[in-house]
Structures are given as structure tokens and as C-alpha cells.
Amino acid sequence: MRNLTAAFLLIATAGVAAETPDLTMQTRIRQEEFRNSKVMEIASGLMDFVGARLTGSPNMKRANEWTRDKLTEFGLSDAHLEPWGPFGTGWSYESCSLRLLSPDVVQLWALPRAWSAGTTGPIRGSAVKVKLETKEDLEKNKGKLAGKFVLLGDTPELKPHEKAQYQRYDEKSLADIGQYQIPGGTPPRFTREEAVRRRAFNRALLPFLAEEKPLAMIVPGGGDYGNFHVQGAGSYRKAEQYPVPSVVLSDEQYGRIARLIDQNKDPQLELDVRTHDYPDAQTFNTIAEIPGTDKRGEVVMLGAHLDSWHGGTGATDNGAGSVVAMEVVRVLKAIGIQPRRTIRIGLWSGEEEGLLGSRAYVSQHFASRPEPPEEERDLPSAFRRNTGPLTIKPEHAKLAAYFNLDNGTGKVRGIYAQENAAVVPIFEAWLDPLKDLGANTVTMRTTGGTDHLSFDAVGLPGFQFIQDPVEYSERTHHTTYDVYERLQRDDLMQAVVVMATFVWEAANRPDMLPRKPLSKADMEGSPSPGLRPPSPR
Numbered sequence: 001m002r003n004l005t006a007a008f009l010l011i012a013t014a015g016v017a018a019e020t021p022d023l024t025m026q027t028r029i030r031q032e033e034f035r036n037s038k039v040m041e042i043a044s045g046l047m048d049f050v051g052a053r054l055t056g057s058p059n060m061k062r063a064n065e066w067t068r069d070k071l072t073e074f075g076l077s078d079a080h081l082e083p084w085g086p087f088g089t090g091w092s093y094e095s096c097s098l099r100l101l102s103p104d105v106v107q108l109w110a111l112p113r114a115w116s117a118g119t120t121g122p123i124r125g126s127a128v129k130v131k132l133e134t135k136e137d138l139e140k141n142k143g144k145l146a147g148k149f150v151l152l153g154d155t156p157e158l159k160p161h162e163k164a165q166y167q168r169y170d171e172k173s174l175a176d177i178g179q180y181q182i183p184g185g186t187p188p189r190f191t192r193e194e195a196v197r198r199r200a201f202n203r204a205l206l207p208f209l210a211e212e213k214p215l216a217m218i219v220p221g222g223g224d225y226g227n228f229h230v231q232g233a234g235s236y237r238k239a240e241q242y243p244v245p246s247v248v249l250s251d252e253q254y255g256r257i258a259r260l261i262d263q264n265k266d267p268q269l270e271l272d273v274r275t276h277d278y279p280d281a282q283t284f285n286t287i288a289e290i291p292g293t294d295k296r297g298e299v300v301m302l303g304a305h306l307d308s309w310h311g312g313t314g315a316t317d318n319g320a321g322s323v324v325a326m327e328v329v330r331v332l333k334a335i336g337i338q339p340r341r342t343i344r345i346g347l348w349s350g351e352e353e354g355l356l357g358s359r360a361y362v363s364q365h366f367a368s369r370p371e372p373p374e375e376e377r378d379l380p381s382a383f384r385r386n387t388g389p390l391t392i393k394p395e396h397a398k399l400a401a402y403f404n405l406d407n408g409t410g411k412v413r414g415i416y417a418q419e420n421a422a423v424v425p426i427f428e429a430w431l432d433p434l435k436d437l438g439a440n441t442v443t444m445r446t447t448g449g450t451d452h453l454s455f456d457a458v459g460l461p462g463f464q465f466i467q468d469p470v471e472y473s474e475r476t477h478h479t480t481y482d483v484y485e486r487l488q489r490d491d492l493m494q495a496v497v498v499m500a501t502f503v504w505e506a507a508n509r510p511d512m513l514p515r516k517p518l519s520k521a522d523m524e525g526s527p528s529p530g531l532r533p534p535s536p537r
């Protein structure tokens with residue numbers, strides 16, 4: 001009996017070669033990055049020189065061209081822009097001034113929401129406060145908003161910050177992340193039904209506003225100390241353009257005007273906002289390669305989304321991931337590697353609008369599904385359903401792995417195995433020489449919200465790293481202060497070394513990374529959400 005077990009173990013383990021990380025390469029990667037890093041230089045180029053990168057805007061195109069030229073300069077091959085789309089309407093703003101004219105004169109801190117209309121010169125009028133959340137609210141307010149500035153929503157209540165505004169994972173929180181969470185255990189913040197209802201309401205709001213003709217819609221920014229969130233209004237789709245000007249205002253100033261309205265002081269506002277629309281905007285991903293040698297037909301991809309919102313310069317979301325990925329390929333070229341597999345970088349656009357660029361790339365290269373019906377679009381990715389059968393292309397068999405970085409400036413603490421048990425021991429072996437850099441956790445958990453999902457959704461091994469949160473959700477994510485100063489140099493350099501290690505190992509191991517099996521529902525499309533559940537973060 002004992003002998004049989006031993007024999008069985010021998011057979012069972014014989015097929016799995018021990019994963020031995022390349023320590024010489026580890027030293028070379030560290031030497032290049034820790035002594036000759038260009039990551040902050042690339043970061044300044046992208047954030048200071050190019051700036052914010054809203055998909056479909058002229059700046060996004062500049063970012064695509066700038067990254068393509070940089071990657072060429074680093075010595076990569078075939079750096080090019082790959083078009084995707086149709087996207088819809090591009091948008092940018094030139095200037096925005098919102099002032100309180102009475103009972104006091106004040107310059108306010110406001111920025112336009114993407115895809116909202118501009119004004120033709122300054123417009124002036126009274127401000128009112130309404131709630132527009134349901135179709136009944138629209139009925140109730142019919143005929144009341146014309147010629148008014150409309151404050152949409154409650155007066156924010158701001159409390160002092162009791163906790164630190166930044167976070168690094170400690171051993172306990174990493175141990176928690178390392179524990180798998182059985183899906184459905186914790187109820188989501190809102191349900192799919194609620195997401196569908198909100199989407200339907202937001203569409204119904206557009207013709208109401210077009211008819212009603214308020215001067216502008218003003219929303220609170222959801223921040224404090226002058227920092228606020230800026231995203232979009234309506235949509236980039238032709239039929240869903242926001243028909244009136246709409247601005248985000250800092251919470252403290254929104255509160256002041258809201259109180260003046262409550263006290264019947266009839267606050268007067270003036271808005272002058274200049275915006276530009278670019279109908280049928282062309283959209284691109286930036287792609288470049290380090291060609292492989294004996295296995296050059298197989299590809300290891302790394303990437304991040306290059307697009308951003310327009311309140312800051314998209315430094316932590318996701319300039320950070322983009323410049324780390326660019327620095328990874330620069331380092332690998334600089335030390336003159338000859339990878340067995342081809343290494344390909346993808347810098348995606350359209351991520352903020354629903355992973356559009358990476359989904360299009362996956363459809364064009366690896367596997368596609370029929371376009372989702374109207375009601376599925378714009379739902380958070382965790383609620384989206386697989387629509388119809390998967391058509392698999394030949395390149396699907398050739399992608400060894402995709403590694404994504406998109407959770408801010410924080411250093412890498414490990415990686416989500418995305419429920420792929422077979423990669424866990426492999427990743428653990430690769431992390432072994434990276435322990436002294438704080439990266440040592442492999443979790444079976446999935447994580448969502450970014451471009452590795454586009455690969456995962458069609459059965460390709462796509463992964464996102466675990467990163468220290470730093471100030472991401474508290475301060476920088478989609479805010480006016482998502483700028484270069486919030487990038488942490490040491491964290492980015494560490495992330496470069498970890499990502500370069502993973503890319504190198506994946507490009508050189510004897511076999512491609514093991515994949516999760518594609519279920520029947522994955523292949524045929526299913527009525528249940530097609531993408532994996534989101535992580536609790």
C-alpha cells in the first residue's frame with residue numbers, strides 16, 4: 001500500500017517540472033531598475049507633457065502617439081496604434097468658470113462633466129435644488145427647471161477624518177486577501193436590478209433635460225478640502241449626449257449654495273464653459289513588441305489602461321500602470337534579453353467607459369462574442385452577461401499570459417490567481433526572490449474592474465497584481481488631484497521589478513501558463529453574469 005502511494009506520487013509529480021526562477025535575470029532586472037530607473041521620467045512625460053487622457057479626445061490620441069514613439073525609442077519592434085471602435089463622440093473642455101454673483105461674489109471650483117454641453121458665453125440665473133432619481137421625480141419637476149441652475153442632490157455632510165487617509169497592507173490584511181471568499185457570501189453594494197434601473201433612469205433623464213432646458217446641472221464632487229471627483233454625464237454615444245451644461249462643484253462650495261437656497265437667499269450663479277465635441281472619434285490602443293526567439297509564435301502580454309478622466313492628469317488611474325508597463329519593457333530591452341516567447345505591451349483606451357479598448361483587442365485577436373444588447377451596456381462589468389457563443393480565433397491558442405497593473409501607485413504585494421489553481425504554485429515560485437520587496441501573496445481570489453477581465457472572460461489567463469492602496473480610493477481615484485505628485489517613486493520602481501520578473505518568467509518557462517477550463521456556459525453564452533464576481537475592494 002505504501003509503495004503504491006509512493007509510486008502514484010512519483011507519477012503525479014513527474015509531469016510538473018519544478019518552477020525555478022531565473023536568479024541571474026532577477027539581479028539584472030534589479031540592477032537596471034534600481035540604478036537606472038526612468039519610470040518617473042516617463043511619468044512626467046505622460047502626466048505633465050501629455051496630460052489628461054479622456055478616450056476619444058485629442059489628448060488621448062497624443063498619448064497613443066507619445067507612448068508609441070517612446071516604445072520605439074526604447075527599441076521595441078512594431079510599435080503602432082491599433083484602431084478599435086466605433087466609439088462615439090469624443091469630448092474635451094477648454095475652460096470652465098462658475099461664479100457666485102449674489103449674495104456674495106466668489107470664484108467657485110468647478111469642472112465640466114465629460115460629454116456635457118458647453119455654453120456660448122457666460123450665462124446667469126438663480127439656483128434651485130432638486131432630487132431627480134426616479135421617473136416620478138421627473139413628473140414632479142416638469143416645467144419648474146427652465147432657466148435655472150439646478151443643484152442635483154443632497155447637501156454633503158463632511159466629517160473630520162478619523163482614520164489615516166492612506167493604507168498599506170500589513171501581514172494580517174495580506175493573510176486575509178490570501179483566503180478565498182466563496183462567491184455570494186457578502187451581498188454586493190447594489191444588485192444587478194438596481195444597476196439596470198439606474199441605467200434606464202439616466203437614459204430617461206436626457207430627453208427630460210432637453211425639453212426642460214435648465215441653464216446647467218450642478219453636482220457635488222464627493223470629496224473634501226477642495227478635492228473632488230470628475231467623471232462623465234450622459235454618454236459618448238450619439239443618442240445619449242448630455243443636452244445641457246453640467247459641472248461638478250467642490251463639496252464645501254456646493255454646501256454653501258445649497259444652504260443659501262434652503263434659506264431663500266436666491267443665490268445667483270454665472271457659468272461660462274467651453275467644450276468641444278468630436279463626432280465619430282477614432283480610438284486606438286498602443287501596441288509594441290519584443291520579438292521572441294525559438295517560441296516567438298507564443299505571446300506574453302503586459303498592459304495597463306492609458307486613458308483617464310479629465311479632472312487631474314490620470315496619474316494613479318492609470319498613468320501609474322502605464323508607465324510601469326512601459327518601464328518594464330524598457331528595462332528588458334536595456335539589459336538585452338532574448339526571450340523565448342514574444343513579449344507584447346498593450347496600452348488600452350476606453351477602460352473608463354467599460355474596458356472597451358482591451359475588449360476590442362481581445363475580440364480582434366483572440367475570441368469574440370456577439371455585441372451585447374442595449375440594456376447590457378454600461379452595466380458594471382460584474383453584472384454584464386455573456387451574450388451568445390464564443391468564436392475562438394487561432395491566436396487564442398498562442399497567448400501564454402496577460403499581466404495587468406491598474407490599482408494606483410501602490411507597490412505590488414502579490415497577485416490574484418483569478419480562481420486558477422494551477423498557476424498558484426508557479427506564481428509562488430516566481431515571488432520567492434521578490435519577498436524582500438514585499439511581494440509574497442498569491443490568492444485564489446478574483447479581482448475585477450480592469451482590463452485583465454477582458455482576457456479572463458474568454459478563457460485566457462489574465463491577471464492583476466495585488467497593490468498597496470496608498471491613497472487610491474480616499475484621494476486620487478478619478479479626482480482633481482490625481483496628478484504626478486501623488487505617484488510614489490519607490491512603489492513604482494518595485495512594481496517594475498515584480499512585473500518584469502513575471503513577464504520574463506512567463507516568456508521563458510518551457511510551457512505556456514495553465515488555463516482555467518472554459519465551461520459550457522462560457523462557450524455558449526449564459527444568462528448569468530459572464531464575468532467573475534468583483535473582489536471586495
Ligand SMILES: [Zn+2]
Nearest residue numbers: 317318352478
Ligand atoms: Zn478609473
